[in-house]
Amino acid sequence: MPTLIPPTYHPYLANTAALIACVPTAVGIIGLRNPSAILGIFESAPLSSTATAQDHKLLDGFIRLFAARDIAVGVTTLAIWYHGCRGGKREGYATLGTAMLVAAGLVVMDGLVSRWVNGRGEWKHWGFAPVSLGIAGALLGYI
Template identity: 45%
Template sequence: MASSILHSQSPILQHSAAVFAFFPALVGAVGLFFPRLVLAGAFEFEMPASPKDQKLVDSLMRLFCVRDLFLGGVALAAWYNEDQKTLGAIMLLGAGVVFTDGAVNKHQTGRGAWKHWTFVPVMAGIGAGLLGWLDGLVAA
């Protein structure tokens, strides 16, 4: 039963990837309008004191959130078009993005990396499954 979930043609893998695509899309959408919410919530970064620096941080967070919207949107487009190979590659690349987010979080605040890193093996597993890398594990 579990082995069919790992197969590259499994609709469960494809739909799981779509569910994971909603996370960056949602964070991106919220962050465009409320960049400080993402800054404090997802990264636990402190807001600088000066208004000029606050404006810069708000702008940088909006750029970051557009990246998240793109990542979620392109994954959802691949899912919608039933292109599991592209969706698998996007999941693997997304796992790299999430890993880097956690590393930056840890470097800046000394904590919070696991808020991001928890998703890395799941996204990598979904990506590997969609790319067919786990098909050999499936019993014939």
């Protein structure tokens, strides 16, 4: 793949990507263990008092699905960092850059969903997008 400038193979860049990957992993773990805590983090209104036990069970199930997705993206990115970037393996940097692009798409979509559902809270997600895109661009050689 032709790039504008040579990719950056600096370990600090890869380590920053790994640090960012810890965020969705941690949020996912919290979501699996305590789904109602995620509602508080992202300013979502709790279910009304008329909600049935089935409504609560369904909401907890959806939160756990998103939590599993967050863990999968975070752990995959961490695995790419751990196995692909140690010892200056240049192929790992491009793969890590691609994983950061995927993470950027994930937070953009999460922000859109937050905006559609709550009418607010999108910037709690979108704040990570420029950082992820910047790191991805540097790892892939576009910045």
